Amino acid sequence: MKKNEEYIVDIIDNGFQGEGIAKIENQVIFVPKAIKGEKVKIKILKVTSRICYAKMLEILEKSEHRTDEKCDTYSQCGGCSLRHMDYDYTIQLKKETVQNTLKKALGRAIKVDEVLPMDKPYHYRNKLQYPVGKNEAGESVMGVFAERSHRIITTAKCMIQNELAQEIAQDIFGFVQKNGISIYNEKTQTGILRHIVIRTNKENSEVMVTLVVNQFKVPKQKELIDFLTKRYVNIKTIIKNLNNRNTNVILGTQNEIIFGEGYITDILLGKKFQISNLSFYQVNPVQTEKLYAKAIEYANLTGKETVFDLYCGIGTIGICSADKVKHLVGIETIPEAIQDARENAKINHLENAEFLVGEVENILPDYIQKTKQKPDCVLIDPPRKGCARTALETLLEMEPPKIIYISCNPATLGRDLQILEEKYEIGKIAICDMFCWSWHVECCSVLYLKN
Ligand SMILES: C[S@@+](CC[C@H](N)C(=O)[O-])C[C@H]1O[C@@H](n2cnc3c(N)ncnc32)[C@H](O)[C@@H]1O
Known part of the structure; x- marks a missing residue:
């Protein structure tokens, strides 16, 4: 098997990251976004001694579990990987993945006893982390990183992010562009704003905005605070987080609270929780x-x-x-x-x-x-x-x-x-x-x- 060759294959399984698996003469081929039971035309992208990686060119026989992705950036974004399947099938796949992985580790069949799916599996994320940067044309962009890369894809509407957080992020990005707050450039490591991080509580009644910056001095800071807090009464706190290292890690360790108390509160199972921006909190x-x-x-x-x-x-x-x-x-x-x-x-x-x-x-x-x-x-x-x-x-x-x-x-x-x-x-x-x-x-x- 060689790079760029094209084949028609049957997808015989899905791997633990949801990728389709095909075999030609015992050679395993990974085909992202193909579903078990489908017949697809593929092009080989990479060949190693044990595994080939291929791109799906055409679906010749469709799985009954294939659905409309309903997302403009799904083909590039690394956030979701199962949007092309119906929800029940994603759960079945996750159950099988856990059973297979545990069987491998423990050397015997292991049964998942209970499954807890989400009733409305949309806009569930309470933490938005959008990088800002420059695209190839030198324009400022905000969104998510493309899969396995640092290229930012503009994300107008994400199906899993909190909608209020997305709106606030768009407004911050608009303000920053209009008011000359510079955008961080990864190559030159210059510019101020690197990431916009927004956490919301379950009721959307409290919002925490963290601006990840390359330096603490931010022009038009007061105007930005006024703009945001007048527009969104549920913004309870705004924090600048300093990250001036050349790193993939989003948050640095130093915060400066510029509005509110530096935390929001949420309620889980009747208990109240204070959450600050460096703490882990389930998404x-x-x-x-x-x-x-x-x-x-x-x-x-x-x-x-x-x-x-x-x-x-x-x-x-x-x-x-x-x-x-x-x-x-x-x-x-x-x-x-x-x-x-x-x-x-x-x-x-x-x-x-x-x-x-x-x-x-x-x-x-x-x-x-x-x-x-x-x-x-x-x-x-x-x-x-x-x-x-x-x-x-x-x-x-x-x-x-x-x-x-x-x-x-x-x-x-x-x-x-x-x-x-x-x-x-x-x-x-x-x-x-x-x-x-x-x-x-x-x-x-x-x-x-x-x-
Ligand atoms: C998956 S989170 C779970 C947190 C919490 N149980 C919850 O449900 O929100 C794992 C936590 O372990 C912490 N952590 C990572 N390594 C650790 C270690 N070696 N000892 C103690 N805590 C650690 C992380 O900071 C994080 O808060």
């Missing part, structure tokens, strides 16, 4: 409530338990379950998130919670040694890379009767479950569609200590 609040409710159901707490909430962010899961907990201990590495968590414990009138800043793998063994506490239940919700091996070893030593493992990456979930299986058996596994239309999936599993 889909509707599905977050379902995920947390499932985790709390799996934990089956009675009010007598000591619960550890590891990788706790601003303390959301632990605080949502705190009414049924005797003592809650949260651990998280971002200091600002722990500040939020402590404040969140206060505003929810909790006197049974403590929050510690640091890495779970370092803090947890020390804490156990010092306090001699033994948790009855541990909630873990690590980032995509999963838990550090030493953190898992500490859990195996501690032997909590129950572990609830929440994960946004089935591959690292499988790897970590395999380690925990030394002493634990897997109870139920649920998947929650937190990132509708993208290939990402959130899992929640309960593990019981073996006798």
Whole structure:
């Protein structure tokens, strides 16, 4: 098989990022945006010893699950990857992906017991992050990065972003252009505005605007604040965030609050949460409530338990379950998130919670040694890379009767479950569609200590 050759192939499966899979004489070919069951004409783009990558030229036989994408930028944007399928099929695909990934890691068939889809899977994202920059013609542009690139695609209307946040971002971009606030140029590393980041709460009643800038001095700052706060009464805070490094990371570590208190509040499962801009907060609040409710159901707490909430962010899961907990201990590495968590414990009138800043793998063994506490239940919700091996070893030593493992990456979930299986058996596994239309999936599993 050679580059630029054209073939007609049957799509025999979909891979874990939703891509179609075909085979010619045992050579595996990845065909983005093709669906299992389709017959398509492809052009080979890249050949490696094990896999070929191809582009779909024409659909000769269509899957019954193919739908109209209803998005102008879908072909270029890297945000969604399953918009060409009907929603139910995306859920089926995610379920199969999790089952296959866990089977590979654990060496036996694993069943996803429960599925939590979203009723209206549109405009769910509560965090918009739009880069601004220059296009090839030297014009200022705002939108999203094209897949695997730093080319900005102008995004007029995104199906998954909050609509109010999109409107505010457009207005900021318009103001910036009219008032001569310079746009950052990645090549020369000059210009002021790099990203517009907007967080909204579930009701859209509170909005946080973060302007990621290459220098703190911004011309027409006062006018910009007046313009935004008069136009949108729900903007509760505006923050400048300094990022003057040549990096892909969006936010820097230094903030200057230029309007309001530097945070917004949201309500999840009846508890109130203060969220500041450097803290992690789940991006889909509707599905977050379902995920947390499932985790709390799996934990089956009675009010007598000591619960550890590891990788706790601003303390959301632990605080949502705190009414049924005797003592809650949260651990998280971002200091600002722990500040939020402590404040969140206060505003929810909790006197049974403590929050510690640091890495779970370092803090947890020390804490156990010092306090001699033994948790009855541990909630873990690590980032995509999963838990550090030493953190898992500490859990195996501690032997909590129950572990609830929440994960946004089935591959690292499988790897970590395999380690925990030394002493634990897997109870139920649920998947929650937190990132509708993208290939990402959130899992929640309960593990019981073996006798
Ligand atoms: C997927 S988020 C979950 C946060 C929270 N449980 C929630 O639902 O909002 C993972 C969190 O782990 C934190 N984190 C990453 N590595 C960590 C580590 N080694 N120790 C403690 N926290 C860590 C991140 O800052 C982030 O807040």
